Amino acid sequence: NYDRTLELRIMPYTEGEYLMVVRDVSQVKQLEGMRRNFFANVSHELRTPMTVLQGYLEMSKDPDMLIGPMWDKAHGVMTEQLSRMNALVEQLLTLSKIEAAPNIELEETIDVPAMLDVLEKEAVSLSGGQDHLFTFEVDKSLKVLGDEDQLRSAISNLVYNAVKHTPANAEITVRWFLSSSGPRLEVTDLGQGIEPQHIHRLTERFYRVDKARSRETGGSGLGLAIVKHALSHHDSHLEIQSTVGEGSTFSFTLPQRLVAKAA
Ligand code: ADP
Numbered sequence: 465n466y467d468r469t470l471e472l473r474i475m476p477y478t479e480g481e482y483l484m485v486v487r488d489v490s491q492v493k494q495l496e497g498m499r500r501n502f503f504a505n506v507s508h509e510l511r512t513p514m515t516v517l518q519g520y521l522e523m524s525k526d527p528d529m530l531i532g533p534m535w536d537k538a539h540g541v542m543t544e545q546l547s548r549m550n551a552l553v554e555q556l557l558t559l560s561k562i563e564a565a566p567n568i569e570l571e572e573t574i575d576v577p578a579m580l581d582v583l584e585k586e587a588v589s590l591s592g593g594q595d596h597l598f599t600f601e602v603d604k605s606l607k608v609l610g611d612e613d614q615l616r617s618a619i620s621n622l623v624y625n626a627v628k629h630t631p632a633n634a635e636i637t638v639r640w641f642l643s644s645s646g647p648r649l650e651v652t653d654l655g656q657g658i659e660p661q662h663i664h665r666l667t668e669r670f671y672r673v674d675k676a677r678s679r680e681t682g683g684s685g686l687g688l689a690i691v692k693h694a695l696s697h698h699d700s701h702l703e704i705q706s707t708v709g710e711g712s713t714f715s716f717t718l719p720q721r722l723v724a725k726a727a
Contacts, residue, residue: 647722
């Protein structure tokens with residue numbers, strides 16, 4: 465592997481002799497780079513709505529500027545930008561909370577069917593009368609052990625993504641059932657699908673296939689990073705299957721040992 469960063473130190477050892485220490489600092493450098501990138505991304509994401517808000521604040525100094533329809537437009541745009549900032553901060557907090565708790569106890573019994581019931585209503589409302597066609601096929605008796613907040617974050621991000629990243633009228637099917645390997649969630653949408661070269665990068669923080677569209681739909685680019693971490697804490701991982709023009713399935717299987725015994 466030629467792609468390494470080495471740090472060389474030469475220090476006096478004994479009379480006339482020197483000690484040469486070569487340290488491989490590739491990983492440290494890589495982590496530093498990731499940290500820098502992360503902060504640059506967060507700043508960039510916050511700067512855009514802040515600039516818009518600042519612009520309208522400047523305009524509001526002139527009493528003749530923001531009146532009538534202009535005020536209505538300004539109010540709408542400011543509300544939208546503020547909610548974008550809110551969503552980003554919310555997702556950042558969720559991600560940092562999840563990352564800070566790698567060794568959680570998987571002891572809570574989670575009523576996933578009840579969770580999906582609430583999510584179905586939220587998804588319909590997020591779809592905003594655009595009439596996505598939802599089908600929820602849920603094994604009502606299948607509860608699992610785990611961390612409720614983390615699993616809710618994982619499942620809701622997958623369901624919301626299906627709504628946000630598919631056009632109106634796309635069919636969305638959510639299935640929760642006991643597969644031969646363990647409890648399994650599948651979120652399938654008959655949307656536009658994702659080109660193969662993007663798929664392995666989707667769980668990176670701030671990675672989006674279409675930045676403009678993701679922002680338009682209120683996306684922070686952190687959703688799938690949250691899903692990845694939450695699932696890894698449950699000894700599971702995200703599977704993504706997608707065909708351009710046909711749609712995508714985002715799914716995961718929890719280990720069999722996390723099936724909660726019926727009370
Ligand atoms: P975002 O906040 O943009 O939704 P995510 O991390 O949740 O961020 O998703 C990353 C990107 O993956 C999205 O911006 C989108 O390009 C793509 N994506 C996620 N889910 C879907 C889906 N169901 N169909 C098509 N593209 C998707």
